[in-house]
Amino acid sequence: MSGPVGRFAPSPSGRLHLGNLACSLLAWLSAKSQGGRVVLRIEDLDAARCPRVYADQLEEDLRWLGLVWDEGGSDGGPNGPYYQSECAPIYLESYHKLEEMGLVYPCFCSRAQLHAASAPHTSDGNVVYPGTCRNLTPAQIAEKSRTKAPAWRVKVPDEEVTFTDLCMGEHRENLLTGCGDFYLRRADGVFAYQLAVVVDDARMGVTQVVRGADLLSSTARQIYLYRLLGLTPPAFAHCPLLLDVDGRRLSKRDGDQSLENLRSRYTAPEIIGKLAYLYGLQPEPAPRTPESLLDGFDWAKVPKQDVCLEPGLF
Template sequence: MPAATRAPFTPVGRFAPSPTGPLHFGSLVAALGSWLDARSVGGRWWLRIEDIDAPRSVPGAADDILRTLEACALHWDGPVWRQSARLARYDAELERLRAAGALYACTCSRRQLLGAVGGVYPGTCRAAAHPFGPRTALRVRTDDTPIAFDDRIRGHQQQRLASEVGDFIVRRADGFHAYQLVVVIDDAEQGVTDVVRGADLLDSTARQIHLQRLLGYPTPRYAHLPLAVDAHGAKLAKSSSAPPVDRCRPGPALWAALGFLHQAPPPALRGASPAELLAWAVPAWRPERIPATAALRAPAP
């Protein structure tokens, strides 16, 4: 019989913004970096709206982000996923973790934890055997086995969760699922092979790998891009009223984002349309040129 043939490997990336305001330059950098990383190797690129934290979501922001991505010619594959439609899946995976003995209920308030050394959870409720309830925070057990990974931009990383983070929350006391849990489930179920995102999430990666291992999920490759910061070193953010990308003139923002990522677009393309810029950028994508630093000054708008 002929040898079985292996299905061709298709890289899969994603962009997962929170709908807390319009797309600004820092978010555009993350979207562009992940889009180019996928498209440069013929991969798929999913779009996921991280609206799990309903109180922070701004009405209309998700659609505004989608329209801006379309204006920038950053087109995605397949339907848009929305975390708010996937609560049952998150509950099911929480139940798997609970059944495996990986979780415990925590009644600690933020005020009680203000004195925690280095912000590390001291394990106050670990052995308390509090009953599980719909309004009880749930923490996942950790240990000090080193969790190591090689970031494609920042190089070798290692963290000991028990001593550097502590047992961390996967469901909040208000009933909302925690980011660390839902991003792991979504990445696994969307078949994401390459996570390209901002450096502010580098410290979350070991926690996510821990959950991947507990749930039997594969671990994707990671690449953490420098954050775009203002003249005072503050991260550009929707909450600090960072100016939105101009949908009527998206080309200059894309040009600036390519320069921010040290991709050096040719001067002849200054003023080009988004489609023309991306047609150049896909075959020219060189992630090794991106500085291995936590932050870079954003260009003046």
């Protein structure tokens, strides 16, 4: 196959919900409709929150739905490890490259301090880091380290990153004013999502990333890391989020919309068909298999705004 390499990259902190399923379906269709392949990566960076039992259940759920991947997960493959909890030495290598560029520095700010500061906030409520610890002297770093282990940030330039999203169109963000210096590693040594996802997508040969629109704002940071590490960024497609009938974002705490509950009430084709309907891929919520949706798949059909569940649909 010569098409794109897409991926599922779920975080197994609970049972899949409809929003996760919609994103997985779109990722599978986008890659497979172009003759491509799909990688399954388990994003269990925070291993304490992501027990293996959830990852195993996630695989079984995806297979039940017909969203079968070509490599990764417990099946393994040529580009492992496929569990992020096993990849710290790989991330460390890239982390050291950034250190050698003089771009990494320790940050002693707490979340509470940042939110209490007058720094601007992004659209998702996160603080644009004001550079509080960027220019600490070695003596200041040594003094602060006596009482607090630092996290580690990467310096960003006053530079605009522009890319064209397959679903959302052109997007631009200034790294300095849009997010500021961002985390590469937590104080406990766990590597941050931004670094891990870039390293993993590159080493797994991923050329097309489909994920929720809530991650659109992280893309400029990741493109910046790709450039620093001498890697080629993939194409991105950020699909609209699936909201409950009251407009609230779905989460893994929403038992009614979890796959555990849905599997007791619907067949796999019924679930796939209803999601395809909500995302503009068919005119009615008739049962469908993923394969039957391949011929008609087109990102132009997918809405650009968040999608609300219709009362009584599920």
